[in-house]
Amino acid sequence: MNALFKALNDETRRQIIELLKKKDMNAGEIAEQFNISKPSISHHLEILKRADLITSEKKGQFVEYSLNTSILEDLLNWILTLKK
């Protein structure tokens, strides 16, 4: 849960999630959407991955990233228990 909240606590990472919601994208395509260096985006992707919010698959030279929404189930339940 800690890694999940940490991953979500950044506007850039939340935007990456929004992008991946629309379609799978490789690291370069994701980086293009931001005024942030590729290494920094790579770092954000790693944090999202560690939180299991995204998965990656090597495709030739590219690394394709996909959103994993199943982990959000935990968060959803956490919130719902707070609301009783």
Added chain:
Amino acid sequence: MNALFKALNDETRRQIIELLKKKDMNAGEIAEQFNISKPSISHHLEILKRADLITSEKKGQFVEYSLNTSILEDLLNWILTLKK
């Protein structure tokens, strides 16, 4: 949304939320539950308040804190749109 994610990105603050889920508590009662100084807890409470996750009411010398779950509606919707 930023303040909300920020507020949730800390184990102590999430525990404070869990405590307030059970019942309203004043600052001292909350601080008692942790091995953290009162000023630090006060600081956590302020961050939760800024995120509108809790409200406070002065009662004599005490300040009573309550959980505000309505703000979680936004978070809930954010998650649900990700899950399509």
Added chain:
DNA sequence: TAGTTATTTAGATAAATGTCTAAATAAAAA
């Protein structure tokens, strides 16, 4: 094989964060 392209790793740095102690403020009690 040599060069190009895609991505990550390494290392540095500035800013943000969580924590502390000491001091300030506010209310109650003596």
Added chain:
DNA sequence: TTTTTATTTAGACATTTATCTAAATAACTA
């Protein structure tokens, strides 16, 4: 009014974080 109790504010400090540039790695292309 003086003292005690509850809480917050101020300031300091160590750690974490987001970012960068330069270098390394991996895979395609000529």
